[in-house]
Amino acid sequence: MKLKKFTRKLTALASSAVITAGSLSGLAVNTLSGSASDLGLDNYAKLLQYSLYFFDANYCGVGAGEKSHFSWRDDCHTSDVVGGGFHDAGDGIICGLTEGFSASTLGWMYYEYSDQFKKTGTDVHLKDITDEFARFFKRSTTLDGNGNVTNFVYEIGDDGKDHGKWRAPELMDSRGNDETYSTTNGASNVAAQYAAALAQNYINFGNEEDLKYAKALYDFAAKYRTMTYEQSTYSDKSVEDDIAWAAGWLYLATKEQAYLDANSKDTSKTNDWVNDYYYGGVWLGAAIINAEITGNWTAPVNYINSVVNANKDKFYVMNSWGSARHNTLMQTCAMVATKYSEKSGADFSEWCQKQMNMILGDNNANVCLVVGYNDVSATSPHHRAASGLYVDDSWSQWGSWDGNYASVEGSHTLYGALCGGPTSEDFSTFRKLDAKDATSNEVALDYQVGLVGAAAGLYSKFGTGNVVSEIGDGVTVYPSEITIANGGTPAETTTQPQESDIVYGDANSDGKVTLADCVAVLQYITNSEKYSLTDIQKKSADVDGAGGITGNDALVIQQYDSGKVTSLPIKA
DSSP: OOHHHHHHHHHHHHTTTTHHHHHHSSSSOOOOOOHHHHHTOOOOOHHHHHHGGGGGGGGGGHHHHOOOOOTTOBBOOOOOOOOOOBSSSSSSOOOOOHOOOOOOOOHHHHHHHHHHHHHTTTTHHHHHHHHHHHHHHHTTTTETTTTTTEEEOOOOOOHHHHTTOOOOGGGOOOOOGGGEEEEEEOHHHHHHHHHHHHHHHHHOOOOHHHHHHHHHHHHHHHHHHOOOTTTOOOOOSSSSHHHHHHHHHHHHHHHHHHEEEEEEEETTOSSSSSSSSTTBBBHHHHHHHHHHHOOOHHHHHHHHHHHHHTTTOOOOOSSSHHHHHHHHHHHHHHHHHHHTTTOOOOOOOOHHHHHHHHHHOOSTTTTTSTTTTTBBBBBOOBBBHHHHOOOTOOOOOHHHSOOOGSSSTTTOOTTBBBBOOOOSSGGGGOTTOOOTHHHHHHHOOOHHHHHHHHHHHHHHHOOOOOOOOOOOTTTTHHHHHHHHHHOOOOOOOSSSSOOGGTTTOOOOOSSSSSSSHHHHHHHHHHHHHTOOOOOOHHHHHOOOOSSSOHHHHHHHHHHHHTTTSSSSOOOO
16 A cells, blocks of 8 residues: 555656746746735635645545645544545544535535536545445445345444544554444435436446446435434434435436426425535425426525625624634535526625635635635644544643643644634634634534635636645645646546556445455355446456356355455456
């Protein structure tokens, strides 16, 4: 794994070495004033680039170190029943509700702004992230022979146990069956979010298996329409909004009228707390997708207008906890409505630009909420791995720590992470140097996707700024981003299986090599139509060195499980 990381660094260095005088002449000139230029207020290309790197800090499971572009992350929680996915926040748990919401928001943004991701070279990074989500969702889901969901995992890790530790995930205890939470007839909100994300991944990148699982999970959610409360870290108000959200995406994937009917029917309802788009209520997102399909923008535009008109000259704070999260998610929705201004009749770009300016440092406290983005950036997010602090079970180290990363030897910069923000319109309520203050400095998947969405929307509208070839210590910048930074053109995003996707012997894509994989191979040989394997699964199953999938592959996997064979694949 470390060798592969080293090779990746060499590739990035090679990409960065192609600067020419001609390429420099094509770089945009920033016309802002000196102070605004230093803050990078309109460098939306760079902001989009940075916004994706938070996910690299939160990879989980076998291969996490290889997948992450942060040198300080490595494999963790390698014994999880379902491997992979992303940690929820600055902790080590995997929460299905925010996992699904974050994945489906990222997929939505690529659907809306694929050209902008490609133009900045960030499409490769985005695809790596959404593919990881998709793999995890499929591994979490058990289908019967008829393709129906019989069980799926909606959460991994006990939040009480997890939050009772402050240390990097690599140093956390293993988790077993007792910390794997699944259901046979509930968590419909989570199932619907998984379905939405998988349908988007099919639309965006064409993996047929993603659509198969999306349909199955949607059917499961629509059948039971039930929330599950056992070990559900986040509260939700309804399953109907999630089902409407998924239905809209399945209509776009299949053009089947029944999905549009479900989307149109359910988007007429409202949440009993707030209609903002966030993990606990996706009515606004579902209504926007409905508007894109039907052309009727009245409901979403009216709601966004009500927020904008009430917050014209001040920072929008929907909730004092995670204010920047809700702010950027509102920007995300407002910029999508703006994209379709000819039909929606709305242009919220000036409002969103002002809100983002405040987030990036144009505020009364002169503080930027995006870590590592400029000279006034937040420095101490509430994130165990990045902090570098090891707290033993006595918590004595926590008590003596001032919360400032600068006082911890071995701390890391969590580049691109969006911190929670001020508790009010007054940015002086943000505690820049105190990671112990989770209200100010919480970072999480569902916070981050708002920044991605807002940055993509603003870049689509204004087209300003440039990606960079170097971010900082401990970061291996994606070669495609380096190429763009140096004036080049990246290769087209591929939809073919990558070597990093393959775990040899893992024929059922559950992240492990067991006798269950032998069964998957034998079933495929017996009836490949009924027991199909994806391209990745076929590559994973072909382990005997002979080429093609045969009963001998099943035998080799069995020998590996028993210890007789120690590595896969066998060399021919």
